[in-house]
Amino acid sequence: MARIELDLAHAYRANPKADEDYALLPLQMTFEDGGAYALLGPSGCGKTTMLNIISGLLVPSQGTVRFNGKDVTRQSPQQRNIAQVFQFPVIYDTMTVAQNLAFPLRNRKVPAADIQARVGRIAEMLEMSHQLDMRAAGLSADQKQKISLGRGLVRSDVSAVLFDEPLTVIDPHLKWQLRRKLKQIHQELKLTLIYVTHDQVEALTFAEEVVVMTRGRAVQIGSAEALFERPAHTFVGHFIGSPGMNFLPITSVRGGLMVLGHPLANNRGRALPEGSLKLGIRPEYLTLGQAAEPDTLPATVVRVQDIGTSVMLTCEAGGHRLKCRLTPETTVPAVGEVVSLRVLDRHTCFYHDEVLIT
Ligand SMILES: Nc1ncnc2c1ncn2[C@@H]1O[C@H](COP(=O)(O)OP(=O)(O)OP(=O)(O)O)[C@@H](O)[C@H]1O
Numbered sequence: 001m002a003r004i005e006l007d008l009a010h011a012y013r014a015n016p017k018a019d020e021d022y023a024l025l026p027l028q029m030t031f032e033d034g035g036a037y038a039l040l041g042p043s044g045c046g047k048t049t050m051l052n053i054i055s056g057l058l059v060p061s062q063g064t065v066r067f068n069g070k071d072v073t074r075q076s077p078q079q080r081n082i083a084q085v086f087q088f089p090v091i092y093d094t095m096t097v098a099q100n101l102a103f104p105l106r107n108r109k110v111p112a113a114d115i116q117a118r119v120g121r122i123a124e125m126l127e128m129s130h131q132l133d134m135r136a137a138g139l140s141a142d143q144k145q146k147i148s149l150g151r152g153l154v155r156s157d158v159s160a161v162l163f164d165e166p167l168t169v170i171d172p173h174l175k176w177q178l179r180r181k182l183k184q185i186h187q188e189l190k191l192t193l194i195y196v197t198h199d200q201v202e203a204l205t206f207a208e209e210v211v212v213m214t215r216g217r218a219v220q221i222g223s224a225e226a227l228f229e230r231p232a233h234t235f236v237g238h239f240i241g242s243p244g245m246n247f248l249p250i251t252s253v254r255g256g257l258m259v260l261g262h263p264l265a266n267n268r269g270r271a272l273p274e275g276s277l278k279l280g281i282r283p284e285y286l287t288l289g290q291a292a293e294p295d296t297l298p299a300t301v302v303r304v305q306d307i308g309t310s311v312m313l314t315c316e317a318g319g320h321r322l323k324c325r326l327t328p329e330t331t332v333p334a335v336g337e338v339v340s341l342r343v344l345d346r347h348t349c350f351y352h353d354e355v356l357i358t
Pocket of ligand 1: 044050
């Protein structure tokens with residue numbers, strides 16, 4: 001296994017000048033040995049580019065890739081000792097499940113007894129023990145992709161296992177099980193795993209650390225909790241959560257804040273620079289105050305949705321929409337009612353130029 005360090009940038013076109021010319025803007029990043037990481041972001045943000053640079057399928061246009069301190073920038077995936085699992089199954093239809101799982105080990109001339117033990121263990125983890133003697137050709141797309149996952153995980157001597165959206169072809173129910181399974185497998189095998197996805201649930205279930213990417217930039221690397229509680233960039237606030245964080249423009253003045261024309265004195269003792277900032281608060285932390293309560297923002301309820309476990313309010317204030325997930329004990333206001341939103345909570349985050357300041 002390896003500690004992977006990136007200090008690089010990548011542009012597919014020659015002579016890049018503007019930020020838009022880069023698929024990956026200059027970045028420095030370390031994937032610790034034995035960690036489970038997800039690269040998460042919308043289509044085109046640079047996830048696959050980063051994964052291909054780590055695997056050795058792509059040489060970065062600038063900078064270096066190091067495995068355990070050694071420069072591997074120009075080495076192939078084989079030389080780097082990388083295992084990869086792609087979106088679609090890469091298996092041999094004519095072989096049995098066991099032969100498919102054993103293939104990467106046979107290639108490395110692993111002794112037969114060790115192959116049998118390891119294949120048995122991986123099949124058990126993936127709940128495929130009863131299928132070991134079946135031909136792959138007769139299996140469903142889901143089962144074939146499970147074999148691909150197994151082939152990725154079967155070697156214990158790899159630097160890292162890289163997954164590129166591996167659950168795309170999997171049926172939703174099995175997908176849910178496999179995400180958890182992969183997490184358990186990681187805890188047991190302690191391999192370095194890097195997993196590309198655009199699905200936040202998948203990333204947050206599987207990874208210890210999620211790298212959130214947008215437009216060629218890794219804007220935050222953190223645990224599910226950190227991404228939820230303290231988004232380092234407004235993009236992370238928007239992208240993580242369902243729905244995402246609410247944002248409001250504010251002006252910080254000496255002695256308080258102006259929020260959509262309303263002076264709010266209490267910024268909960270946090271030191272803020274003067275000038276134009278943004279306030280961010282998650283729907284889960286936005287609560288309703290009393291009409292006479294100071295430091296609340298008046299807003300009109302425009303939508304009330306019963307979403308099963310809770311009620312989601314959509315409110316409007318000064319042309320901005322805010323979502324508020326009500327706790328079960330809260331009296332639900334009606335559409336058209338004016339409510340008082342406690343936008344300054346201990347969970348409120350403040351941003352300058354889209355970057356978290358406190
Ligand atoms: N071979 C290539 N040649 C030129 N541009 C490319 C190439 N591959 C990717 N790009 C561009 O680089 C940027 C990043 O693409 P990349 O595939 O890494 O993103 P992604 O986050 O993996 O997206 P997706 O989830 O859609 O695969 C995009 O603007 C894409 O159009």
